[in-house]
Amino acid sequence: MTVVIALRCVDGVVMGSDSQITDPGRGLTYPDQKLHPLGKRAAWGGSGSRAVLYDLEQLFGAEPESILEADDVGRALQARAVPVLNHHYENFIEKVPAQESSGATPATYLLAAGYTRDQPFIVDIDPHGxxxxxxxxxxxxxxxxAPMAQQAYTLMENFNxxxxxxxxxxxxxxxxxxxxAVASPSVGGPMDLCRITPDGAHHLSPDEVAEVRDQVSRWKDREQRALDGLFD
Known part of the structure; x- marks a missing residue:
């Protein structure tokens, strides 16, 4: 299971992802980077075929500023992603001899967020392009x-x-x-976080993520104290 998240804030955008890769064909799980820089003021992540995502990482890394400077960032991403998707779909061997299932699929989702012309954007591309x-x-x-992430975020809606x-x-x-990560064994750390403002994108180090987690613990403790005193 993979999850990549983008959240718009009043002064920027935050992206986050887990880093656990599941390979059902070989019964393996291993950590890998899912969040990637997209120029100086954006980031992107993907879910699905590692082969497709590798090709897209090379494309996006080669010309990030031309993507961000396009009139429509979504269409600029689409123009680069669709040919890669088509290539992998056309060359995908669905049934492998002497093997019931390859456990793989070229279907891939992309999520990018950041700033273009000082305006925030959150754009996704689905497997249909x-x-x-x-x-x-x-x-x-x-x-x-993603469905579990949407539910979890909805439960925090009151925090605006x-x-x-x-x-x-x-x-x-x-x-x-x-x-x-608690609810699903196929979501695992380390967790990746990226904060993006008009001044630039900053991918947090493991120590910085640990500091954020300490703040989350303080948040939970205060919620607990508020609940404990609710009927006093």
């Missing part, structure tokens, strides 16, 4: 863990994360990721 814009809703998740600064957004995204 269709573009989704989520700047207005302020939250999007992709991957097999989209009206808070990115420091609060980091807490919300990490809390969702950690909740999914």
């Amino acid at each position: 269709l573009i989704g814009h989520h700047e207005d809703t302020g939250f999007q998740a992709i991957g097999s863990g 994360m989209s009206d808070r600064e990115v420091n609060y957004g980091l807490l919300g995204v990490l809390r969702v990721l950690d909740a999914l």
